[in-house]
Amino acid sequence: MLGIDIGYGFAKAVSAEGKRACFPSLAAPAGHDQALDLGFGGPAPGHRVTVRRLNGQAQEYLIGEAAQESFLASGFLGAEKPAELHDLLLLTAAYLVGAGTTGFPPVQVDLAVGLPLAFYRAQKDVLKTRLEALAAHVSVDGGGERYISFRRVLVVPQGAGVVFVQGLPKGRGFAGVIDIGQYTTDFLLVDLRTGRPVVEASGSVEAGCHLVAQRVSQAYLAKTGRPLPPRMERRMLEDLAETGRTVFRGGELDLSREYGEAVEDVAEAVARQVLSAWRDFTDSVAVTYLAGGGALLLGERLARAFPNPVLVEDPVFANALGYLRMLSGGKGKGD
Numbered sequence: 322m323l324g325i326d327i328g329y330g331f332a333k334a335v336s337a338e339g340k341r342a343c344f345p346s347l348a349a350p351a352g353h354d355q356a357l358d359l360g361f362g363g364p365a366p367g368h369r370v371t372v373r374r375l376n377g378q379a380q381e382y383l384i385g386e387a388a389q390e391s392f393l394a395s396g397f398l399g400a401e402k403p404a405e406l407h408d409l410l411l412l413t414a415a416y417l418v419g420a421g422t423t424g425f426p427p428v429q430v431d432l433a434v435g436l437p438l439a440f441y442r443a444q445k446d447v448l449k450t451r452l453e454a455l456a457a458h459v460s461v462d463g464g465g466e467r468y469i470s471f472r473r474v475l476v477v478p479q480g481a482g483v484v485f486v487q488g489l490p491k492g493r494g495f496a497g498v499i500d501i502g503q504y505t506t507d508f509l510l511v512d513l514r515t516g517r518p519v520v521e522a523s524g525s526v527e528a529g530c531h532l533v534a535q536r537v538s539q540a541y542l543a544k545t546g547r548p549l550p551p552r553m554e555r556r557m558l559e560d561l562a563e564t565g566r567t568v569f570r571g572g573e574l575d576l577s578r579e580y581g582e583a584v585e586d587v588a589e590a591v592a593r594q595v596l597s598a599w600r601d602f603t604d605s606v607a608v609t610y611l612a613g614g615g616a617l618l619l620g621e622r623l624a625r626a627f628p629n630p631v632l633v634e635d636p637v638f639a640n641a642l643g644y645l646r647m648l649s650g651g652k653g654k655g656d
Contacts, residue, residue: 322431324482324645325414326638327407329397330503330530331614332385333641334414337649341638342417344368344385345555346503348409349394351381370413373458373466384413384461389552397504408455412469416459421467429472433644435479438507439525445476475648480509480523482643483612487633489513494607499595499623500640501615504529508595510602522602526594528587530615534558536583540576545569562618588622596626603628612639 322337327346334342344367351369367387373379388394395406415421415430422428432452436444456470480498489496489511498509506529510522534554541549541557549557560567565577596603609627611620616636624630633639 322433322645322648323415323418323420324433324641324643324648325411326435326479326482326641326644327402327410327414328502328614329402329505331637332410332414333638334418335638335641335645336418336420337645338419340418342414343637344413344417345389345396346406346410347385347388347394347396348406349383349388349391351383368413368417368461369463370409370416371460371466372409372412375456382409384410389555392552394552404451408452411452412455412457412459413461415469416461416464416467421459421469423465423467427468427470429470431473431475431648432471433475433477433648435477435482435640435644437505437525438478438480438509438523439505441476441478449474449476473648475644477644477647478507478509479640480507480612481518482640482647483610483633484509484511484643485647486639486643487610487612489516490608492607494605495519495602497595497599497606497609497627499591499609499611499616499627500613501591501611501619501623502529502613503615504531506591506595506613506615508598510599510606513607519602522599524598526591528591528594530587530618532587532590533580533583533618536586537561537576537580540579540583541574544574544576584619585622588619588626591619592623592626612636 324335326333331343332346367385370382370384383391420430452471452474458466458468460466480500483498483500492513494513496511500507505525505527507525510519512519538549557567561576561580566573566575606628608629608631610631610633612633614637620632
């Protein structure tokens with residue numbers, strides 16, 4: 322059994338056996354060139370993946386950090402996730418946490434995945450049908466080829482996984498979930514009396530960590546006169562998160578003020594939109610769970626805007642863990 326969360330920024334997967342995988346949601350066609358090895362440093366980052374379809378057609382890809390170095394890298398640029406890229410990332414994640422078989426008859430996988438709340442009703446049946454039909458022979462990083470297919474597919478709303486793995490407190494009022502991703506923030510409000518979501522106070526907003534990258538790129542251009550190459554965004558953000566500075570032409574470029582202002586402003590924008598949806602319920606919110614990779618970036622600022630904020634355990638993998646628990650029929654904390 323697998324729980325897989327294909328996010329706009331990162332793909333995360335967990336298995337019932339406790340294996341985990343996490344990599345950037347990026348892919349590029351693989352060339353015939355091999356990474357230059359100078360004899361020092363660790364292995365090349367990212368993954369090299371071969372997918373052989375049932376018709377015999379095989380293609381090789383660079384995935385995650387490996388694709389980040391390619392000019393041909395593609396990721397999720399808008400609200401919709403192209404099926405080909407989504408499924409390629411899903412097969413890679415499934416392989417990395419142990420899915421697939423080499424023997425006959427093949428052992429199929431039980432899979433749970435999520436959809437943003439804004440698309441859940443319209444797309445859940447289409448996604449379920451597509452993944453139930455997905456099958457391929459997959460090899461990652463030169464490992465043995467395995468046949469991966471799915472016996473059972475459970476599609477759940479993003480944010481519900483957080484509730485399931487974190488659990489709900491006893492009592493009255495409401496529990497809020499804010500799941501901050503790369504391009505979207507999903508929010509969910511659950512009535513503690515009934516355990517059911519409040520539909521009109523749950524949804525998605527197109528605001529996430531990419532807005533911080535956008536603001537920082539603008540500041541970089543203003544200070545250097547040069548646009549920041551898209552494939553350098555992630556690396557520079559990592560530098561700024563650690564020290565507030567990055568390297569520019571042999572020296573240090575101080576963007577600490579611009580980075581801090583960007584984080585503050587994006588957190589405020591997310592809070593404003595969520596609080597607008599919760600306006601009739603805010604005074605009755607008993608706890609606000611902050612989850613997703615964006616919670617590590619924006620969580621401290623968001624905590625000031627919401628009642629009784631709690632950063633969930635393992636926020637990056639919270640949804641995937643919740644999906645897995647829902648698939649297995651387990652109970653969340655406090656149930």
